Amino acid sequence: MKKAIIIWILLHLTALAGVTGKLAGKVTDAVTGEPLLGANIVLQGTSFGAASDINGNYTVLNIPPGNYTVKVTYLGYEPVILSDVRIIVDQTTLLNFSLSSQSIQVGEIVVTAKAPLIQKDLTSSKSVISREDIEALPVATFTELLSLQAGVIGSGSNLHIRGGRSNEVAYLIDGMYVKDPLLGGLATQINNDAIQEMSLLSGTYNAEYGNALSGVVNIVTRDGSDKFSGKLEARTSEFGVKKYSDLHQNRINGSLEGPVIPGHLRFFISGETDNRGSYLPFGYNRNQTV
The missing domain is CATH 2.170.130.10 (TonB-dependent receptor, plug domain)
Incomplete structure (x- = not known):
């Protein structure tokens, strides 16, 4: 029983390696530059987020790759939103926030994030x-x-x-x-x-x-989405030129995604079949993937 538990843990740790990215940075006061303790950093539309520590630093771990909108809030300060924040596998995306004191009620500030020219934590x-x-x-x-x-x-x-x-x-x-x-x-x-x-x-x-x-x-x-959608694509090389060559290719692929339990569980499935002509006696090389 103990061996089975250890094997199960090792398999899950292996599956987590190399498939997510990280978001990190610091939250400070825009005027004094002092760190803000307890600021909330949330990736909108997801369950990922963090709170800044006593030095204003925060870290959000195990984020799937993609583009996100990051929102930072702190009591007495204007909220800040950064859109199109790119999370890349095996890479730390650095985002520092400077919050301004909120003296009057104004709309949220939306800023488009830009990727840094040099990734300091990338060794390859x-x-x-x-x-x-x-x-x-x-x-x-x-x-x-x-x-x-x-x-x-x-x-x-x-x-x-x-x-x-x-x-x-x-x-x-x-x-x-x-x-x-x-x-x-x-x-x-x-x-x-x-x-x-x-x-x-x-x-x-x-x-x-x-x-x-x-x-x-x-x-x-891919993880799927909370909306049902599908795709079907067909490719062929048979355009009336078969009399010049017996070698041809027919490829069909498709995908389907949607929610199982909306907001909690989603599914994604895809498949492909590829038939190619050949000079072999049985006539075809056939590949199928799901």
């Missing part, structure tokens, strides 16, 4: 592909997304990062390694619709990652 070369980037780029698979990044060449599961071998790349999905134990390459596929954010680490990546020499590909999947 990192490329981040957000959900917005995935929807904008004309690519069919996430390996095609990777091949567009600087220092990456190859196709399919045979990707080479900065001149390294394809079996020297580590792949993680929601903190779990999905590396082929025999050949060392990618052991599975994932539909683009299921990806919330993907990051590529190359060079001197952090010590929390191992089993890699060339780079680390870290994928975070």
